Amino acid sequence: SKTFAPGLRIGVIVAHEQIIKKMEILKQSLDLCSSSLNQLIAAEFLRSGHFEKHIALVKKVYKTKKDTMLAALEKYMPEGVTWTRPEGGLFLWVKLPESMSADDMFEDAIRENVAYVIGSAFHCDGSGKNTMRLNFSYATPADIDEGIKRLATAVKKRLVLK
Known part of the structure; x- marks a missing residue:
């Protein structure tokens, strides 16, 4: 989340399904769950293709x-x-x-x-x-x-x- 919007407190992972499930449990133990709105904002930003330009800046x-x-x-x-x-x-x-x-x-x-x-x-x-x-x-x-x-x-x- 530091590269996109630190206040959203979310991230993205590409990994084996078992690892993702364990990370979901860990994340939930830290703060129950991330805001659905924050997740939708991040997903749309990634989907739109603007992320790469943002990273370069x-x-x-x-x-x-x-x-x-x-x-x-x-x-x-x-x-x-x-x-x-x-x-x-x-x-x-x-x-x-x-x-x-x-x-x-x-x-x-x-x-x-x-x-x-x-x-x-x-x-x-x-x-x-x-x-x-x-x-x-x-x-x-x-x-x-x-x-x-x-x-x-x-x-x-x-x-x-x-």
Whole structure:
């Protein structure tokens, strides 16, 4: 659903019938069932042939935003901060120096009017405390640049305290 309309919370699968049945049960256990209207909208969009054109546009838009975020990280982040360079998806991961905690720095980032998802939330073993997940799907390129600049300010302030 991320490629079409994230709010619809639906997807499409082509698989063996037994796999589809198991996935239906899993989906129903998560949210009972998807809206019939949402399913009809998605089915018509796929049937109409507009999906391929939409995907081409979305890929171009997300690539521009991803490239903007990567350039801003390169431009503003201090030495010792690293990040992924994703080939797909809507997120990238930032890794702070081992001595820093993205959990502890979160309030600093909020004071700079920027937010991220704390990386430790994605680890069940307590690791990832120095990581954060950044999303580039919604913001404009200008907002992405400004947001990374603000995030870098929070990182630099925290580094000075170390």
